[in-house]
Amino acid sequence: MNILLTWLGNKDLDNMELDQSAAIVTLATKSSQPFNKIVILSNQQEQKWHRFELFVQKRMATIGRPAEDIKIYNADIVSPIDYSSIATVTEKWISKLSEEADSLCINLTSGTPAMTTLSVLIGKGKANTQFVQTTPKNEMIYVDIPIDFGQEYVKSASKNIANTATSEPKIEQAFSKLTAKSVQMQNVVNKAKKIAASEVPALILGETGTGKELMATAIHKGSLRANKPLKVINCGAFAENLVDSTLFGHKKGAFTGAEKDHPGLFEQADGGTLFLDEVGELPPEIQVKLLRALQQGEINRLGDTQTTNVDVRVIAATHKDLSKLVEEGKFREDLFYRLAVGIIQMPALRERIEDITVIVNQLVEQINKAASKHPDYISKNISEKGIKFILSQPWQGNIRELWSTLNRAFLWSDSQTITENDLSSAMINRAKNESFTDVTLSYDDKLDITQLVDKYKKAYILAALKASGNVKSHAAQMLNLKDHQTLSNWMKRLNIKHEK
Template sequence: MVTKVLVSWIGANDIRSTTGEQVGPILSTLRNVPFDSVELLYSYPQEEVKAYLDWLRDQVSIPIHPSKVSLSSPVDFGQIYLAANEHLARITAQNIDLSVLLSPGTPAMQAVWILLGKTRYPCRFYQSSLEKGVEQATIPFDLSAEYIPAAQRLKSSKIHQLSSVTAPVDAAFDHIVTRNPRMQALKSQAQILAEREVPVLIYGETGTGKELFARAIHNASERSSKPFIAVNCGAIPLDLVDSVLFGHKKGAFTGAIANKPGVFQEADGGTLFLDEFGELDHSVQVRLLRVLQEGRFTPVGAHKEEIVDVRLITATHRNLMKSVAEGSFREDLFYRIAIGVLHLPPIRAREGDLLYLADRLLTELGKQDSTLSNKKLSPDAKNIILNHAWRGNVRELQSTLLRSALWCGTDNITAEDMHQAIFQMPEQGSDILSRDLSQGIDIQNIIGELTSNYIRRALELSGHNKTRAAELLGLKNYQTLSNWMEKYDIS
């Protein structure tokens, strides 16, 4: 008899699900897809995981088999590969139907699952999210043994380094590669802002280079010798925001075993970069406003105020003016941070930059490791790059070029290599009538998703001729289209 088994890492969202705020990816998957048992790997401390496992066993009736894995780092490809490979080898020795849940864990863990599931241990992949619920994931490429040795010539630490798209510590405006007049104007504006002590707000989609601009502004300012501290506001749990931003004193709450400075203290004299600033809860915005107005705050559990001198740079992909109008973002805070404002365009809107960027990124990969030093793009591969939407912008382009360079059998990256390396995301709005309601949906976001998708497609099809695009969309005139584009923040 074949046993249907689900394998997954235990992630932070799973552990937090015991509080009842949301259902984590693991339980959500087990509720939506029938399995006979579940195998769970974890690297968290035993005491954190025990409460979750006890809670999970109360929610489902199938056997749960947890396995503790010792990792020095949750992004060490080598250790993750060995642990996952050993575990899959053990369980697949039995007669099982294997499925892997990709959602929990770090990107390195997800990458290893895909590598193993596409080569040694054929399986189905699932993913679970609040937005789309539980769905079977289609990985639109295959791996074969001939590709693996080329990738294995690089150590896991080197692959991790090459796949990193964080801005360099010594980032300068020369690191911002462009031939596009709009981007060149933005660089000039940013250089002027660097010389002044004003807060800067940077708008842009994911992967457009917001942190690169922020670091370049800091390094060109009079604060360049002082700290630059970067924080992703969207990744901070709500109950820890005050501690992360303002620090805490020993004993301030359970788990506060020592005094800990917040990022405002760490950035004192320098620059604090708050990425995904639009994700901060309304209650946090109130406390943040006082710090920006007075330069004073009180750490959690303290009685004495601290004074800091910090230059603030914020970044977001959200339309904060729209959020202000809707009441989800404080108007007084918006005008406090939006003194110098930079709107970074997506790379699909940077005419003349796409192939230039691709060649430069491939050259940089070759400089970092000689194994990739002679890789070149064929004309057909360049055509694929030109025709792809690149919704992940520079980050997606760089990771795709790295995959294609690792997998291609020669120094010439072909169209087939690019097809295998590109992740083909489902069209926005596809299957829009059958979204999973079990975890809640945002109907306004779905409407915006559908509208934005067709506006972008009409603009691309019409060569960005607004009059023609409006006709394709059945709108009366291009001004109506312009109003829709402004509403949905489409460049």
Template sequence: MLASLLLADLTTELTPAVRFQRLLQCLKQEFQCGAVALLKKEEEILRPLAVEGLVKETLGRRFRIAQHPRLATLLSSREPVVFDPRSEVPDPYDGLLDSLEGQPLPVHDCMGVSLYLDGQQWGVLTLDSLTAGIFDRSAKDKLHEATLIIEALIRMTQLEQERLGLRSLSRQNDTFMASAVSGSSEIIAQSQVVTRLLQELDVVAQSDLPLLLLGETGVGKELFARFVHQHSQRAQQPMIHINCAALPESLAESELFGHAKGAFSGASQDRPGKFEAAHGGTLFLDEVGELPISIQAKLLRVLQSGEIQRLGSDATRQVDVRIIAATNRNLQEGVKKGDFRADLYHRLSVYPVPLPPLRERPEDILLLAGHFLELNAHRLGLRCLRLSAAAETALLQYPWPGNVRELEHVISRAALKTLARQNSTGNGWITLEPQELDLNLEPGVTSAPEEEGSPQGRPLLPLKQQLEICQRQAVQQALDTAEGSWAEAARLLEVDSSNLHKLAKRLNLK
């Protein structure tokens, strides 16, 4: 039956996300297990492409192979591997099963297999169960038989993408986010707004047009700039980053264009500037709106002629540099006020790209949270770091004025606060609750306030998340009215008492 279902999908035109999800649903049903995951190997990490039976934040996690011995074991074998239920080796999904609410796994089976395409290792498929012994010899044989069809399904998906002309995005920018603080250059996103933006930038990257990235603080402007550079013909050349806001006016010219020996006190030798360092590659001018007006005229000359002149030198030098600028300021207002040159603005904004704030892409919040949870778990030496259902709701309700950077700091701070409160790592299991997130949500606030000039106003949350928020509020209100009596609360809500208990457990209210 499993083979027939998978073969049927091979002959059906589906998107990669839908095809992989259908694959996992089929496997979960066939093996009667609690969770299934498909992970792609990318250098030293495994990235989840699809999960079934695991919390949504799992998709944002990146499993470093050296830190997960079970995954390393799967990758080292060409045959399916079944782990002993009594094994004390930690499972990468401990605490992440959707049905366990972040509790440690009492017993569970784990089985998996490495996947190969055209003789090259592609990734792994993992299956987990709460029932000890469910993955017996027959289950192992069944997975072995299904492996070739699973690999064929993955291969078919890749061929369809190539046929449709969808260039496979490299791992450093396919679904990426994170922040400069964490040192990652990956953009993690599932939202349509970011997906469309990446497709647009993939095309724009092929030209040498100046690019102006517009967006609020913390949206990841540098990461999108790196995406463009890595997808351009200049990808093998350097990308030089300069923070214009940190440039004192007295040093700005020397930093950008270099200086000759003796140009000023302390200039003991010739020194190239950032433009020369970026020759053949890309120069990223972050916070370009903060450039001193005196430097703006000299920057304009470089954009017009491609020539620079070192401070203190009469010689000109030709440079071949693609400019990507970024700002959180309204440069058109700056032009009106005389703070920014109109001619420079028009040169830089040949192709302006507005970057969406986090509140306009709520589908990405939990994925990003999962990414930061995984990073902090390894930093703090924890076995599992995850969010409670109430904490997930709090993250989705918050307007995120500081965007992705603020989300990273919130997760890091909450992890440290919770660990400090427990005064030890204990068994290495930590579930973050809303009070540790310290988001200062006002009662009844469920989304960002309407912004001036924004026709959409509040972001629309996925239906499932909206339903959970409403259910949680209704149950809590009924309990308050019934003074804590579950039986009375069930009567007020006109539901069966046992069903109310199950719902409350799922919503993490018990």
């Protein structure tokens, strides 16, 4: 049995009044295989239903096709664009008719986009369905939709998880929502608020992964320029000529490939803020142009002699020691002092212990939210011992390292609860730089070498115990000791107490 399922469109009814064919009649009369049954769904203009049934039957009869089983059924939907009720009706009829039919054709021309979309999504799940539609010239087309929606959905959900895991953690981007339970971070935020209220340039210092861009965004949002653009550039990510063009723009013909005038980030950020991340990477020639922009509010596009005035507040950031770069002649001293007006030193994660649990909870929520769209994903949490393990780590890569570690632990674990063992397995072992400075002694110098060695032993034992969560066996392995009993003997001699 060959069955046609279709919604009743306004065009079908309008053309009936003109005694002309539209989608339904075209499909009924031109299909390569005649339909034994035509099911039409509608929820409006019921007074015209009987006339339309007769209209289709007459057209079928004139060409000798079956016309006995053509009927319009009431579709109990809220509106022609209500996806929920349309889905219910569509599922009901497609399931019913696909069981009856050898071949079920679904019309994609008549009805609203919501009706068409749901017909495709639900119909693709049935093995004996095919889709048909008509052209404006009443030609019939069989439609091939070569997509496995289930597989594409899982692929899309998986890609979303991957994109979120490799992106920066979006903690919160306003001062009122910055994680600042620790005294260190509260002091930083208070300084940043004062800087935001002024128009001075700002320089944000701190290790990689401490949230310098997040702080720059907060300063912009807390300033009088908040409703103007915020433009961001990583100064170390471009070749010198591209940095010049990206920051200051270029004229047509300035270099090969410059086919039209291009405004740089300074012009795009006019009235707003420009964030220069890794400003220490700027080459000397660009430093000169940046200094002029800061001092005089003027720029020149690459290849242009005309000066352009800009009103831009600059916030710069770096993980490098700019003072040292100035001493080495790699960064202009006058530019350093021009930038270093409002200085913010971002604390390392290990220096703000009180904030870590809050940050972990925020990151866990983000990971679970991103992964929740995957059909097989189970929401996870971290055990109490897992939190203690996190608090014991140095996090040299700061929030960025914590973010990637949590993503790995959540990915590898099949349990609802992430343990300290899961987190330990997800950690990346980093090679330590154990540089040794040459020791020099004067003829009359005296020292207690045993005390000196014990001092280093004690420091490393305490560090190993902290990193291992006070697990002696693991700490002994870290220190390359024979066993935990050897470690215990050392601890006893050095008067180190073991916290369980």
